[in-house]
Amino acid sequence: MCQILFDSNVMNQLRELASTGKPVELPFPSGFSIGAIVELACLRSTFPKWLQNQIDRWALNACVLRTAIRTFEDGSFPGRDNMWESRYLEYFPIRGQNWTDVVHYHPYQSRFTKAAKAAGFGKIAEALVGALREMADNVTQHSGSNSENAAPGLIGYFVSEGHVAFAVCDIGRGVLASLKENPRWASLQNSKEALMKIVTNHASRRSFGGDGEGFKEVFRSMANLNGIVELRSHEGRIRIAQTTSGRKAEPQFTGFARGMQLNVSCSLSGLPREETFPLDFLT
Amino acid sequence: MIVKFKECTPIITEGLGATLAENHMAPIAKKVVEGSIAPGTVVVLDFDGIKAVNGSYIKGTALWLWTCGRLSAETKNAIVTPRHQSDPRPYDIYVILSSLQKEVLTEFREFLEPRNVPMLVGMSIHGDEIENAILIGRTDPTLQFTFKVVAELGPCTAPQLHALFPKLGITVTAWNNRLNDLHSLRLVRRTRAGRGWTYEALAKRILWE
Numbered sequence: 439m440c441q442i443l444f445d446s447n448v449m450n451q452l453r454e455l456a457s458t459g460k461p462v463e464l465p466f467p468s469g470f471s472i473g474a475i476v477e478l479a480c481l482r483s484t485f486p487k488w489l490q491n492q493i494d495r496w497a498l499n500a501c502v503l504r505t506a507i508r509t510f511e512d513g514s515f516p517g518r519d520n521m522w523e524s525r526y527l528e529y530f531p532i533r534g535q536n537w538t539d540v541v542h543y544h545p546y547q548s549r550f551t552k553a554a555k556a557a558g559f560g561k562i563a564e565a566l567v568g569a570l571r572e573m574a575d576n577v578t579q580h581s582g583s584n585s586e587n588a589a590p591g592l593i594g595y596f597v598s599e600g601h602v603a604f605a606v607c608d609i610g611r612g613v614l615a616s617l618k619e620n621p622r623w624a625s626l627q628n629s630k631e632a633l634m635k636i637v638t639n640h641a642s643r644r645s646f647g648g649d650g651e652g653f654k655e656v657f658r659s660m661a662n663l664n665g666i667v668e669l670r671s672h673e674g675r676i677r678i679a680q681t682t683s684g685r686k687a688e689p690q691f692t693g694f695a696r697g698m699q700l701n702v703s704c705s706l707s708g709l710p711r712e713e714t715f716p717l718d719f720l721t
Numbered sequence: 722m723i724v725k726f727k728e729c730t731p732i733i734t735e736g737l738g739a740t741l742a743e744n745h746m747a748p749i750a751k752k753v754v755e756g757s758i759a760p761g762t763v764v765v766l767d768f769d770g771i772k773a774v775n776g777s778y779i780k781g782t783a784l785w786l787w788t789c790g791r792l793s794a795e796t797k798n799a800i801v802t803p804r805h806q807s808d809p810r811p812y813d814i815y816v817i818l819s820s821l822q823k824e825v826l827t828e829f830r831e832f833l834e835p836r837n838v839p840m841l842v843g844m845s846i847h848g849d850e851i852e853n854a855i856l857i858g859r860t861d862p863t864l865q866f867t868f869k870v871v872a873e874l875g876p877c878t879a880p881q882l883h884a885l886f887p888k889l890g891i892t893v894t895a896w897n898n899r900l901n902d903l904h905s906l907r908l909v910r911r912t913r914a915g916r917g918w919t920y921e922a923l924a925k926r927i928l929w930e
Contacts, residue, residue, distance in 0.1 A: 535740050540733070568737070572777060575738035584807075585740055644780070646788045646809050648836045651776035 443467065444474035446668040446701050450675060452489075453693030461488035467496055470503065472527065472596035473605040473668065473701025479506035479529075480592045480607035484696045502527060510592040515542050526553040526598075530574075532591035532608065537574040547571060550604075553597040558706055565659035566602055566704065570595065572655045573606040573700055580643055581610025581697065589697060600706045609697040613671040616643045629674030634689050637669070637676055656702060657685070665704035671697065722758065724749060725767040736774040736825075742781025743807055753789060753812050760813040761910055763923060765846060769820035779832045785809050786816040787838065787907055794905040815907050815923055817851055819843040826857070833858030839906055841923055854924035860906065867899040868908055872927040876919050 444467045455462050470478075482493050497504040508514070509529045513536075530537070530546050537543045547567050554563035570593060577591035589610030596603045614632040617623040620643050626632050635641035642650030656667065660680055667678040675692035678685055724745075736742070743750075752758045766783055768774070785807070792811035803810045821829065821842055833840055839860045845852040860868065871877060874885075879896035891899075900920045903909045911918040 535744070538738070538741055538744070568775065571737060572775065575740050575777065578740045585743060644807070647780045647784050651780060655775065 443469045443471075444478075445471040446473050446666075446677070449474050449477050450670075450692050453670075453695045455693070456485050456489050456695065457693040459486060461486075464492055467500070470500070471701070471703070472594050472603045473699075473703070475503055475506050476529070476592050476594045476605035476607045477699050477701075478503060479510045480590075480609060480697070480699070481695050482507060483511070484609055505529065506592065506594065510590065513590065515546075527594065527596045529592060529594040532574055532577045532588075532593060534588055535578055535585065537571065537578065537593075543574075550595050550597070553595075554602050557597045557602060558600050559602060562659065562662065563602075565655075566604070566702075569656040569659040569702070570604045570606070572652045573604075576652050576698075577606065577608045577610070580613070580616040581608040583611075591697075601704070603701070603703040605702070606700045607697065608699075612696065613674070613698055617641055619643045620645045628691075629672040630676070630689050630691055631674070633669055633671060633674045633676040634687070637678060637687055660702070660704055663704040663706065665702065667703075668699075668701040670695070670699045722749075722762050722764050724764060725769065734770060734772045736768070736771050736778040736782070738775065739777040739781045739807075742778045742785075746782055746785060749786070750807075753810065753814070756812075758812070758814060761815070763815040763817055763849070763851070765817050765819050765843060765851075767819050768822070768825055771825060772822060774825050774828050776828075776832050779829060781807065783816055783818060783829075783840065784832075784836075784838065786814060787840065790814045790816065790907045791905055794907075815910065817841050817843045817846075817854065817923060819846055830857050839908055841908065841927075843924065844928060851924040853926040853928050855928050855930060856908070860908075864899060864902055864906070867896075868903055868922065869927070869929070871900070871903065871909055871920055872922040872924070876921040878914060878917050878919050880917070 478493055482490055485493070497507055506529050509531050513531045513533045515530060528546065528549060530543065547570070550570065551563050551567045554566055559566065574593050578585050578588045581589035581591065589608045591606065591608035593606045594604065612629060613636060614626060614629045617626055617632050617635065622645065623635060623641050626635065636650065636653055640649035640654055662682060663680070664682065665680045667680070669676050670692060673691055673694045674689070676687055676689045678687045733741070749764065764786055788809040789812040792809060793813040818829065818840060819842065826842070829840070837859045839856055839858040841854040842857055843851045843854045856868070870882065879893050879900055882896045883891065883893045900909065900918070904911050904920065909920045909922050911920045
């Protein structure tokens with residue numbers, strides 16, 4: 439059987455398949471990116487039964503996916519997989535305001551900071567950790583009608599030498615419904631448009647105070663890096679490739695999946711890439 | 722009224738994110754909704770012990786209060802009914818920042834300037850008295866000049882300013898508009914004086930940088 443590496447492109451195909459409703463036998467993944475794992479774990483319960491069964495079969499052979507699913511579904515912590523010497527991977531479930539928890543979340547972000555610094559990111563590490571925290575806060579702030587009704591979410595990071603990736607996923611109302619609360623963005627027609635407004639106009643649900651701050655912080659943190667930001671919500675998708683010489687955004691429609699999913703992948707050198715790690719290391 | 726963030730729960734040294742801002746502002750937001758704060762109150766946001774803030778936190782704390790005050794000073798037509806719990810609502814309230822560490826002050830400047838929002842940072846506060854303060858953020862040069870004049874003179878009216886500066890060629894109406902704008906920007910408060918208003922800077926003395 440052929441094997442595939444699960445990254446955001448494969449996840450886009452998977453969303454298409456899931457939304458057609460026709461069961462398909464998928465090849466066994468030979469590896470995952472952190473974005474794909476976080477997304478599979480978070481969206482699993484929203485996918486059709488045939489796809490849930492396939493994900494469960496993959497999880498049997500991939501401890502990182504199993505841990506991610508358990509972390510998301512139980513809302514339990516730690517969701518930690520100390521993989522091998524030079525690489526580091528960890529999840530955190532978002533439930534309401536638990537990311538403000540000084541006992542659990544603060545040590546989590548401090549481990550991320552240390553790992554990123556050790557991977558060569560120096561002071562940029564703190565900015566990347568700040569960006570992840572801001573995105574975690576976005577789940578609390580925007581996935582439901584208010585912070586008390588926030589949808590559950592999952593975040594995760596993966597660090598290797600010269601490379602940092604993190605992912606944030608929730609199964610909430612999506613960016614379109616959130617932005618439409620602001621009269622300025624009430625006429626948006628679809629999630630692709632909504633994602634474009636977030637990225638290019640810093641659109642925010644809040645009707646006061648100007649630009650939204652969250653994604654600004656993400657792009658600010660990546661300013662001197664090569665990176666890829668993949669943002670998806672419902673039927674919209676936007677992929678932003680950033681190099682030190684500029685940024686290019688490609689909006690598209692994709693298969694429907696609930697909530698919002700963000701993958702950020704940065705490297706200190708070379709072209710933007712989304713690193714996948716082989717399954718052999720993860721079982 | 723003083724809000725000391727280091728006494729807010731959870732105990733933190735960083736003001737990061739909208740959720741934390743909402744939590745820290747919850748007691749005062751509740752009072753705003755209830756209308757239980759005296760109109761014209763100056764709220765001092767005390768950042769003593771806070772080592773870092775970000776844009777979302779500033780937006781949910783200082784800018785939220787400032788916007789409530791600003792909405793109260795604008796015409797009713799401009800007011801959008803709050804749709805969300807965290808939306809500001811018109812309330813005659815003022816905000817002053819205090820005890821900002823260098824990095825926090827820089828973050829405030831970077832946040833306020835592109836938004837054309839001016840704010841005062843109290844450098845010496847005794848009880849309810851703001852002895853001296855600095856102005857951060859952005860005001861257009863005309864308003865900045867007017868604010869300097871008001872801060873130097875103490876309580877004053879538009880006709881008084883017109884009489885004091887006849888060579889400037891600024892009419893009473895123009896002075897009045899400028900003072901009204903400063904009030905809307907929450908830099909001066911005003912009290913009725915017959916058919917007009919008397920304006921006064923929030924701090925006794927402004928230290929110009």
